[in-house]
Amino acid sequence: xxxxxxxxxxxxxxxxxxxxxxxxxxxxxxxxxxxxxxxxxxxxxxxxxxxxxxxxxxxxxxxxxxxxxxxxxxxxxxxxxxxxxxxxxxxxxxxxxxxxxxxxxxxxxxxxxxxxxxxxxxxxxxxxxxxxxxxxxxxxxxxxxxxxxxxxxxxxxxxxxxxxxxxxxxxxxxxxxxxxxxxxxxxxxxxxxxxxxxxxxxxxxxxxxxxxxxxxxxxxxxxxxxxxxxxxxxxxxxxxxxxxxxxxxxxxxxxxxxxxxxxxxxxxxxxxxxxxxxxxxxxxxxxxxxxxxxxxxxxxxxxx
Amino acid sequence: xxxxxxxxxxxxxxxxxxxxxxxxxxxxxxxxxxxxxxxxxxxxxxxxxxxxxxxxxxxxxxxxxxxxxxxxxxxxxxxxxxxxxxxxxxxxxxxxxxxxxxxxxxxxxxxxxxxxxxxxxxxxxxxxxxxxxxxxxxxxxxxxxxxxxxxxxxxxxxxxxxxxxxxxxxxxxxxxxxxxxxxxxxxxxxxxxxxxxxxxxxxxxxxxxxxxxxxxxxxxxxxxxxxxxxxxxxxxxxxxxxx
Numbered sequence: 001x002x003x004x005x006x007x008x009x010x011x012x013x014x015x016x017x018x019x020x021x022x023x024x025x026x027x028x029x030x031x032x033x034x035x036x037x038x039x040x041x042x043x044x045x046x047x048x049x050x051x052x053x054x055x056x057x058x059x060x061x062x063x064x065x066x067x068x069x070x071x072x073x074x075x076x077x078x079x080x081x082x083x084x085x086x087x088x089x090x091x092x093x094x095x096x097x098x099x100x101x102x103x104x105x106x107x108x109x110x111x112x113x114x115x116x117x118x119x120x121x122x123x124x125x126x127x128x129x130x131x132x133x134x135x136x137x138x139x140x141x142x143x144x145x146x147x148x149x150x151x152x153x154x155x156x157x158x159x160x161x162x163x164x165x166x167x168x169x170x171x172x173x174x175x176x177x178x179x180x181x182x183x184x185x186x187x188x189x190x191x192x193x194x195x196x197x198x199x200x201x202x203x204x205x206x207x208x209x210x211x212x213x214x215x216x217x218x219x220x221x222x223x224x225x226x227x228x229x230x231x232x233x234x235x236x237x238x239x240x241x242x243x244x245x246x247x248x249x250x251x252x253x254x255x256x257x258x259x260x261x262x263x264x265x266x267x268x269x270x271x272x273x274x275x276x277x278x279x280x281x282x283x284x285x286x287x288x289x290x291x292x293x294x295x296x297x298x299x300x301x302x303x304x
Numbered sequence: 305x306x307x308x309x310x311x312x313x314x315x316x317x318x319x320x321x322x323x324x325x326x327x328x329x330x331x332x333x334x335x336x337x338x339x340x341x342x343x344x345x346x347x348x349x350x351x352x353x354x355x356x357x358x359x360x361x362x363x364x365x366x367x368x369x370x371x372x373x374x375x376x377x378x379x380x381x382x383x384x385x386x387x388x389x390x391x392x393x394x395x396x397x398x399x400x401x402x403x404x405x406x407x408x409x410x411x412x413x414x415x416x417x418x419x420x421x422x423x424x425x426x427x428x429x430x431x432x433x434x435x436x437x438x439x440x441x442x443x444x445x446x447x448x449x450x451x452x453x454x455x456x457x458x459x460x461x462x463x464x465x466x467x468x469x470x471x472x473x474x475x476x477x478x479x480x481x482x483x484x485x486x487x488x489x490x491x492x493x494x495x496x497x498x499x500x501x502x503x504x505x506x507x508x509x510x511x512x513x514x515x516x517x518x519x520x521x522x523x524x525x526x527x528x529x530x531x532x533x534x535x536x537x538x539x540x541x542x543x544x545x546x547x
Contacts, residue, residue, distance in 0.1 A: 182406050189395050192357055198381035198410040
């Protein structure tokens with residue numbers, strides 16, 4: 001077996017894990033499975049690409065690659081703009097759709113169906129605006145460098161893994177050590193009681209969307225940087241995202257990240273051992289096994 | 305001046321079928337009042353409506369000078385209303401200390417640590433293991449934590465929904481001893497309680513709710529006669545007993 005599968009799995013798992021964090025947070029705090037989350041990844045990537053195009057038009061030097069990476073300073077700057085725009089998109093969607101349904105006391109299944117419809121609309125809109133033709137943040141070629149033990153990775157790939165680790169740590173500290181994080185955990189457990197404690201539940205909901213959208217955008221940019229940008233890139237990641245969130249335990253940030261890495265590594269090893277055609281099935285198989293054996297996931301808590 | 309006043313409050317889950325049908329009463333500052341009534345009378349619904357957790361369809365609720373009718377629960381907490389629900393009144397997945405920290409967010413930053421310390425001093429059972437998950441606490445200790453959380457912000461009015469529910473007689477005694485100390489400290493108490501005997505030891509005035517309407521508002525001493533209370537619960541004395 002080729003140890004390169006470990007690096008391939010970690011890289012895929014980083015994107016899945018970051019995406020799953022947003023999904024697990026919205027699931028635990030807003031209490032519905034948000035099918036639009038995959039599309040937030042794709043929108044994040046396209047919005048970042050758009051901002052990068054505008055920045056490139058304003059200052060051509062921003063696009064020049066910064067050694068050893070394949071991209072210039074324009075991409076991280078554009079990603080900040082992309083995050084802001086993706087956040088605006090999610091808050092807007094919450095205001096016109098999900099928030100109204102919550103205010104009417106709609107059942108979770110109604111909100112899930114609404115998110116399914118919104119997901120299709122967002123995806124079609126993306127295809128309408130940008131076409132189905134793949135787009136790229138950079139077309140510069142990178143040579144994978146040896147890491148030892150027969151593994152190789154490009155600087156971009158290593159950056160993705162490092163940035164993911166940094167973001168997960170920062171988010172974990174935010175949720176476990178800060179007042180905002182405590183309020184999020186409180187709303188996740190019991191929103192009515194959180195209100196009685198003086199927590200502004202509406203504000204916590206907005207913070208959750210902001211974090212989820214931010215992570216989705218960064219995950220989309222990472223996927224776009226390492227592979228390509230397509231309108232369906234988020235939809236294709238939806239099953240791995242749900243599998244990772246459920247495997248890690250709904251509401252757990254380290255759980256979602258670990259779940260993402262397990263899914264990514266399983267896919268990479270499946271490609272080597274049983275063939276690339278089975279890659280997509282792995283997430284589904286893991287999801288079914290987790291739901292049967294440990295529905296609360298690795299770090300989740302059983303319903304009382 | 306009244307600490308809490310209701311004027312013709314109508315509340316429930318369906319505007320066409322209100323559970324609380326025009327209830328009015330005043331609670332004076334520092335007073336301890338219990339709300340009694342048979343099952344299904346609307347006691348918990350009324351206290352939840354005051355606490356912003358059940359919709360109000362008519363009437364007015366005032367906290368001191370402030371109109372708090374239909375005010376969201378998080379704003380009520382900021383306006384000096386403490387409420388302890390009957391069940392699920394603490395965050396079991398957070399530590400004891402974190403439960404208190406969340407409530408302390410309503411206070412100015414320099415006061416937070418001192419108030420948490422004061423609550424831990426008041427409830428030594430909690431002080432012994434503040435980093436433990438609140439879900440590991442016994443029923444009585446959970447009520448203590450819920451009360452500590454509500455008192456932490458020094459509310460003008462503290463409302464409790466059946467604090468004795470599900471507790472052993474010994475724990476009921478402990479909880480009511482604590483509530484007695486809170487009342488002695490001058491906090492206005494409004495208590496919904498099924499355990500009539502325990503409630504009457506603590507409060508000097510009782511409101512009896514029958515079918516969403518006030519059937520009695522008066523001193524608790526007349527209620528020590530079980531027959532009188534029984535007739536109130538059955539609705540036979542509603543008219544003449546109301547003050």
